[in-house]
Amino acid sequence: MRSYCALIAQRYQVNGHGYRLFGGIQEYLSLSILENTVRYAAQRGVLNTLLTRESWESRAFQFYAGDLYDVIPQLAKNYYADTAIEGSCNTSTSDVRATIVAEDTFSIILPYSCELHISSTRISSFEMDLTLQVQVQPQQDHLVFRVVKADKMAQFKDVGLFQVHDIELANYMLSRSLERLREGRVFGSGWKIYARDYPKAVLEDGYLFLYDASGRV
Amino acid sequence: LLYLENGFMKFKLADNNNLTYYTTPCNITRVDPALEPADLDFLTQLFNANDGNNIKKLIVAEAMKNYQTDLNASLYDERFPLSNHSEYTWNDTVHKRSITISYTMLPTGSHLKPNGLSLNFVTEITDDDYWKCGATVPS
Numbered sequence: 001m002r003s004y005c006a007l008i009a010q011r012y013q014v015n016g017h018g019y020r021l022f023g024g025i026q027e028y029l030s031l032s033i034l035e036n037t038v039r040y041a042a043q044r045g046v047l048n049t050l051l052t053r054e055s056w057e058s059r060a061f062q063f064y065a066g067d068l069y070d071v072i073p074q075l076a077k078n079y080y081a082d083t084a085i086e087g088s089c090n091t092s093t094s095d096v097r098a099t100i101v102a103e104d105t106f107s108i109i110l111p112y113s114c115e116l117h118i119s120s121t122r123i124s125s126f127e128m129d130l131t132l133q134v135q136v137q138p139q140q141d142h143l144v145f146r147v148v149k150a151d152k153m154a155q156f157k158d159v160g161l162f163q164v165h166d167i168e169l170a171n172y173m174l175s176r177s178l179e180r181l182r183e184g185r186v187f188g189s190g191w192k193i194y195a196r197d198y199p200k201a202v203l204e205d206g207y208l209f210l211y212d213a214s215g216r217v
Numbered sequence: 218l219l220y221l222e223n224g225f226m227k228f229k230l231a232d233n234n235n236l237t238y239y240t241t242p243c244n245i246t247r248v249d250p251a252l253e254p255a256d257l258d259f260l261t262q263l264f265n266a267n268d269g270n271n272i273k274k275l276i277v278a279e280a281m282k283n284y285q286t287d288l289n290a291s292l293y294d295e296r297f298p299l300s301n302h303s304e305y306t307w308n309d310t311v312h313k314r315s316i317t318i319s320y321t322m323l324p325t326g327s328h329l330k331p332n333g334l335s336l337n338f339v340t341e342i343t344d345d346d347y348w349k350c351g352a353t354v355p356s
Contacts (some may be wrong), residue, residue, distance in 0.1 A: 010315060032351020033340060037305065039349075040342050046307065046316045055311055095345065187307050206351060 027210040031098045031106070034188065034208075038093050038108060041187055046148040049068070051087035051116065058176035065118060071170045072124065074161045079118055087116035100203045105135045105148060123162045128154040128174070138199035138210060145188040150178040170194065302343075319343040 025042045037119055041047055047056065053063035061067045066081025098106045109131050116124040133149035156164040164170055193199065198214035245261045252260065306317045322338045341348045 030340070030351050032349065035351065036342060036345070039347070040318060040345050041307070041316060044316060046309070046314070050312065069242075083354075095349075150325055187309075190307065191305055192303075 007152065029191075029193075029208040029210070031100075031200055031203075031206055031208065034106075035096045035098050035108075035201075038110075039093060042091050042093050042096070042163060044108065045090070045092075047110065047187060048088065048090040051085075051089060051114065056177040056180055058173070058179065060176040061173040067173070068124075071164060071166050071173070072162050073165055074163065075118075075123060083118055085116055085118055085123070087114060087124075089114040099131055100205075103203060104137075104201050105133055106203055107131055107133045107197075121172070122159050124164070125157040126154050126170075126174075127157075127160050128152050130178070132181070132186075134188075136201045136203070138193065138196075138201045140197075140199065141193060141195040143189065143191040143201070145186050146184075147181040147186055150175075150181045152178060 012102055038047070051063075057063055061087045064081060065075045065083040065085060066077040068085070069076040069081070091110050091112045093111055096108055096110070098108050101107050109129055112128045114126050114128060115122055129152065131146050131151040131153075135146050137144040137146060140196045152171075152174060154171060156167060158164060158168055193210055195212075196212035196214075198212055200211055200213040202209045202211075245257060245264060248257060248260065302304045303322065304317055305320070306315060308315045319342065320340055321343045322340045
């Protein structure tokens with residue numbers, strides 16, 4: 001997983017044109033370790049989430065029945081507007097692939113199955129392929145992962161009388177809630193790395209390369 | 218010498234085989250049996266000749282083999298086992314849950330070259346039956 005080289009400087013090829021020399025200890029983290037770790041965590045429910053007002057509220061959807069009156073009109077007939085909604089989203093993917101999208105950013109796709117409830121009554125169900133663009137932010141002795149962009153492909157299902165009439169609005173509400181993913185660190189953060197004064201991370205084909213930019217010559 | 222510090226594997230290379238003379242001009246100070254000064258100068262020039270295949274390179278290559286042997290022995294030395302274990306812990310403050318993932322690292326070899334040392338591992342999540350191998354990471 002980690003390899004440490006006793007080099008004062010190691011040749012490092014850049015875009016196939018010549019070489020740069022980097023000082024200090026260099027470290028490589030295979031993307032397959034990252035992929036397997038995410039998949040392992042997903043299969044153990046670590047990436048599941050409860051859909052609560054605290055975690056996923058947005059200006060478009062504040063987890064009250066009234067928010068969804070235009071999306072699912074049946075709700076207006078059954079529930080007062082201030083009736084609380086909650087739910088859950090679960091993933092147990094068996095295959096995670098990381099794709100590099102920028103020098104320090106990769107994307108992964110996680111399939112989620114989600115439900116919304118009022119009390120014990122299911123009012124909505126949808127499947128969602130969530131595409132996350134995740135930026136690697138190396139700190140002095142650990143990595144931080146942050147979501148910089150979250151896209152989704154959602155498929156809404158009717159649940160009995162609770163039929164989705166405005167898919168566009170439902171997608172908009174979902175997108176707004178997913179913006180909350182950009183607020184903080186996500187799974188993977190806290191991954192220990194060798195301590196460096198000025199850590200830099202570069203994603204290359206199949207691995208994350210870490211070095212100390214203060215030692216660059 | 219391979220050793221552990223804060224869960225990281227590190228190593229020190231003793232330079233008692235003077236590997237740095239691969240790139241540094243050297244003076245031969247003694248030859249047994251002794252040579253005339255002119256012959257010693259000639260031998261020094263020959264030793265430092267930068268024609269890509271000089272005596273120094275051959276000596277360094279032999280020294281590298283010795284280091285390589287020592288290093289591989291150290292990788293599997295039961296008295297000084299390398300770290301074969303590391304952990305990652307994720308604390309989910311939103312859902313108030315955490316997971317600790319344990320990794321097993323199997324050292325598979327090492328290579329010592331004039332420009333550095335590489336150590337090779339196969340890494341797996343310890344209790345994971347579905348590990349999928351990826352590309353080899355350069356080192």
